Amino acid sequence: xxxxxxxxxxxxxxxxxxxxxxxxxxxxxxxxxxxxxxxxxxxxxxxxxxxxxxxxxxxxxxxxxxxxxxxxxxxxxxxxxxxxxxxxxxxxxxxxxxxxxxxxxxxxxxxxxxxxxxxxxxxxxxxxxxxxxxxxxxxxxxxxxxxxxxxxxxxxxxxxxxxxxxxxxxxxxxxxxxxxxxxxxxxxxxxxxxxxxxxxxxxxxxxxxxxxxxxxxxxxxxxxxxxxxxxxxxxxxxxxxxxxxxxxxxxxxxxxxxxxxxxxxxxxxxxxxxxxxxxxxxxxxxxxxxxxxxxxxxxxxxxxxxxxxxxxxxxxxxxxxxx
Numbered sequence: 331x332x333x334x335x336x337x338x339x340x341x342x343x344x345x346x347x348x349x350x351x352x353x354x355x356x357x358x359x360x361x362x363x364x365x366x367x368x369x370x371x372x373x374x375x376x377x378x379x380x381x382x383x384x385x386x387x388x389x390x391x392x393x394x395x396x397x398x399x400x401x402x403x404x405x406x407x408x409x410x411x412x413x414x415x416x417x418x419x420x421x422x423x424x425x426x427x428x429x430x431x432x433x434x435x436x437x438x439x440x441x442x443x444x445x446x447x448x449x450x451x452x453x454x455x456x457x458x459x460x461x462x463x464x465x466x467x468x469x470x471x472x473x474x475x476x477x478x479x480x481x482x483x484x485x486x487x488x489x490x491x492x493x494x495x496x497x498x499x500x501x502x503x504x505x506x507x508x509x510x511x512x513x514x515x516x517x518x519x520x521x522x523x524x525x526x527x528x529x530x531x532x533x534x535x536x537x538x539x540x541x542x543x544x545x546x547x548x549x550x551x552x553x554x555x556x557x558x559x560x561x562x563x564x565x566x567x568x569x570x571x572x573x574x575x576x577x578x579x580x581x582x583x584x585x586x587x588x589x590x591x592x593x594x595x596x597x598x599x600x601x602x603x604x605x606x607x608x609x610x611x612x613x614x615x616x617x618x619x620x621x622x623x624x625x626x627x628x629x630x631x632x633x634x635x636x637x638x639x640x641x642x643x644x645x646x647x648x649x650x651x652x653x
Contacts, residue, residue: 343477343484350485351492353472358496364467365451366500369400374421376402379410381435383483384427384490391425391494397515398502407435415442425451429486431459440464453493455486469493510609523651528615529608531650532629532640533559539641540565543572543596550575550595561626563638564599570636571628573599605630608639616647 369376376395378388385406392402405414407426415438418424424443428436431454443450444464452465455473462468471493477484501507509525539557541550543564554562554577564573575598583598584590590598605628606615615627629640 346475346477346485347488350472350474350489353474354489354492357470357472361468361470362496362500365469365497366504368423368449368451368467369395369497369501370504372400372421372423374419374423376400376423376425377418378402378404378425378427379407379436379439380404380427381407381433383487384429384433387487387490387494388425388427390491391427391498394494394498395501397512398498398507399505399511399515400498400501407433407439410439410442411435415439418442418446418448420446420448423449423451425453426461426465427453427490428459428461429455429483429490431456431461436461453490520651524611524613526612526650526652527608528606528610528612528627528629528642529640531612531646531652532608532642533646534640537641538563538638540638541575541595542566543594543599545595546591547580547593547595547598548591550598551580551591554580559626559641559643561641561643562595562599563603563628563641564595565638571603571605571638572596572636573601574603574626574628575599576626603628605635605638606642607631612642612647612650612652615642616644616652619644619647 378392380388385404389404392404395402405417426436426439431452437460440450440461450465451467451469452461453469453471454461455471456462457470462470471489474485474489476482476486512525539553539559539562541553541562541564543566550562554560560577562575563571564575566572575595579598579600604618604622604624606618608629608631619625619627625644627642628638629642630637631639
């Protein structure tokens with residue numbers, strides 16, 4: 331019975347937060363557009379500030395904004411009265427987050443912003459509050475019922491978090507921030523791995539095992555042994571790719587042809603090898619290998635399919651923590 335009781339509580343909390351988000355959705359207006367424009371136009375820092383739970387939300391929003399190319403950091407209003415106001419300059423954009431808008435610790439920050447003509451965005455529920463009245467851009471989030479005795483910050487913090495995500499994603503779109511841009515700020519971890527391109531992992535330059543199509547297989551065997559890739563990229567006189575030779579091919583042909591060494595490379599190669607663009611996500615390259623049951627891909631740039639600039643082996647992709 332207790333388990334069912336606790337599940338019921340969980341459902342009630344989630345329902346309250348869903349209701350809060352629905353109210354927030356209806357409240358989005360022109361002030362939101364103004365806030366997005368201010369964020370994108372800011373040529374200095376975006377500073378998010380709050381007290382208690384609102385400060386924790388401010389930290390998350392700052393991290394999200396920074397990840398989409400809007401340099402941001404958070405400060406606690408508690409620390410601002412002890413020197414951290416010095417972190418805020420006149421060119422900065424200040425975003426203050428408070429449910430009531432009357433929190434005592436916010437008042438020195440508000441006065442500092444108004445006195446120094448620092449653009450202030452207020453994310454606040456109470457329209458009669460000091461924060462709402464003092465803000466240059468007012469993001470009024472609806473007053474909602476909290477879960478847990480009706481006073482524990484739950485529904486209101488869900489609204490704060492959501493409006494922050496909305497601002498970040500809208501700014502991302504206005505800045506035309508791409509996956510490539512996003513990858514630059516996430517070089518490590520699972521996100522970084524998912525966003526790695528073929529170019530990030532491919533072998534290039536002298537590591538590419540090229541061989542002329544008119545060379546004999548004796549030379550081909552020497553190069554494939556030296557490069558240790560199990561693959562040769564076959565090119566013509568114009569240095570355009572005409573085929574590939576794999577060590578598997580060599581073994582199979584050697585079983586049926588005693589004069590393999592004397593054969594021309596073009597007689598052994600597989601024509602029209604699979605080539606992918608250097609900007610393709612590596613995870614998609616892995617899918618192509620799996621679908622075609624091959625272990626390597628030629629790499630080209632733009633539409634120059636016959637001009638191989640790199641080779642990517644399945645081991646390169648797996649070593650990049652991509653699966």
